[in-house]
Amino acid sequence: MSQTATKPIPVPDEISAPFFDGAREGRLMLQHCTACNAWSFPVRERCPHCFAAKLEWRQASGHGSLYTFTIMHQVMNPGFASAVPYNVAQIDLEEGVRMVSNVIGIANDALRVGMRLEVSFEDVGENVRIPKFRPVVG
C-alpha cells in the first residue's frame, strides 16, 4: 500500500513560537519595534530598521492586498502532489510587511493583483494552524 504523503507541517522554534501560538488562537502576530515603531517579518531578533533589540509581538490587523501570485504546477514536495495547481501569493499587509501565504476561498483563475484580502487561519496539523488569506467580501 502506498501512503499518501502529507504537506510539510511547520515546527515552531523558540523565536517563532509567538507567531505560531498566535495563529493557533486565530491571531496574526507580528513583531513591532518599540524603538522606531516599524513592523517586521519574517521573525528575527532585532529590528531591521534601527537594530534595536526591542521587538515586541503585537496582533496585526490581518488586512492587506494581493501584491502578486503564482499558480504552482510543479510538485516540489510529495505532500503537494494532490494540491497542484495551487496558489502561492505575496500579500502586502497594512503594517508594511509583505507576507508569503496562500489565498483561499477563491478559484485560482479569479485571483487579481490588488484585490483586498483578510487573514484566515487554517489547520495544517495537530495543534498547528497557519495564517492564510481570503478575499474581503463586499
Next chain:
Amino acid sequence: MPNQPKGAIVGIGVTPMGKIYGRRSVDFAAEAIALALDDAGLTKNDIDGLLINANIPGDMDVRSQMVLGFENLTLVNVMSAYGSTAGSMMQYACMAIREGLANTIVLVYADAPLTPSRGAGQSYAGPHRFPLGGMTGLRAAYGDFGANPAYAMAARRHMHLYGTTEDHFGIIAVGQRKWAQLSPWAQMKTPMTMEDHHNSRWIAEPLRLLDCCLVSNGAVAVIVTSAERARDLKQPPVNVLGYAQCAPGDNLRTDRHPAVETGAKRSGEIAFRMAGITRDDIGTCQLYDCYTYTVLVTLEDYGFCAKGEGGPFVADGKLAPGGALPTNTGGGQLSGFYMWAFTPLSEAVVQARGQGGARQVARNDYVLVSGNGGILNYHSTLILSRHASG
C-alpha cells in the same frame, strides 16, 4: 576611449555540462582549471590565488584548495552572493592583483546536484533542501519551494504593471535556443518555436518549463591577472574595464518593488562610469537568465529601453542571431548550461576574444555581463573588452 583596465582575463575552462553523473563538484573543478591553464598557456605553479564560488550543496569549500593541489597561495577564499558571485569574484581578484596580494588568480564554480534519480527541479529545490523549523517550515507549508515561485511572482507583477506578455518571455527563450544550436558547449540543441514555448508545461504560472534555466553538473574556471602580464600570454587578453555590485535588500516589504527597479540599475550605472563607455558602445550582452523574465527586467534596468518596455523591446527578436543586440550568445542558462554567473562570464570572454565561431557577433568591442543572485537580491555587472586605453 575607455578607461584603464582593472585586470585581464587570460584563460577559461568549461567542462562538459549537464547530466554527467558520478563525479563530485571538485572533480569538475579540477578539469575546468586544467582546461583554463591550458587555454592560458600557464601551469599550476603560476597560480598564487584561488577564489571559489560557494555552491548550494556547500561541497566547494576552502579545503578544495588541497584536493586541487594548489600550494603556497597568497590569496584564497570562498565567496557567496549566489548567482551574482562571479562578478564579485572578478572585482576582488582585480583589486587583489592591483594591491599586490596575488599575481594570477583562478576563479572557479563547480556544482553537481543532478543525480539519475532526480529531475532538475527536485535536484535544486526538493525536500532534502528544506527543514521544517520556524519560518522555513512556514514557507514549506505554503508550498513555496526554491526560486521558481518567487520569480514567477516577480514576473506576474511586471505583467500586471506593464502589460508584459507570455510572447515577450517566449521570444527570449526561442532566440536563446537558436544561439545554443551554434555553441559547442550548449546542452539544448533541439529547435524551439514560439508554439513549443507556449505548449511547454507550466512550472509556476506565468512561467513555463521553457522559461526556466537548466540545472547542470559541471564547472567553469576563469584565470585573471594584470593587464600588463596578460599581454605576454597565449590568448588575446580580455580586459576588465568596469565592475560593480548592488544588493538592494529584502523584498518582503511593501515599499520594495523589484519589478520597478532591481540591483541592475545602480550596479550598471557604476560599472559604465568606471569603464568610461556608454550603453551604446555595448555590442553584445551576456545576461543572467535564470528565467526569461530576468533577461527582460535586466535589460530595462540597464537602460537599454524604458522601464516597462522590456517586452516590446525584445519582441522583434533583436536578442537572437542576426538581431540588433545579440544577447546570451551561447544559449545562456536557458539553453546552454547553468553555472550561475560563470555562464554569462565564460561566453563574454569567448565573444570578446572573437573566438565564437558560428556564433561570433560582429560588434564585440565591449561586452556587458550581469550576475544575479537570490530572488533579485544580489546583482553584479562586468564590462569586458579587448580594448583599453592603458
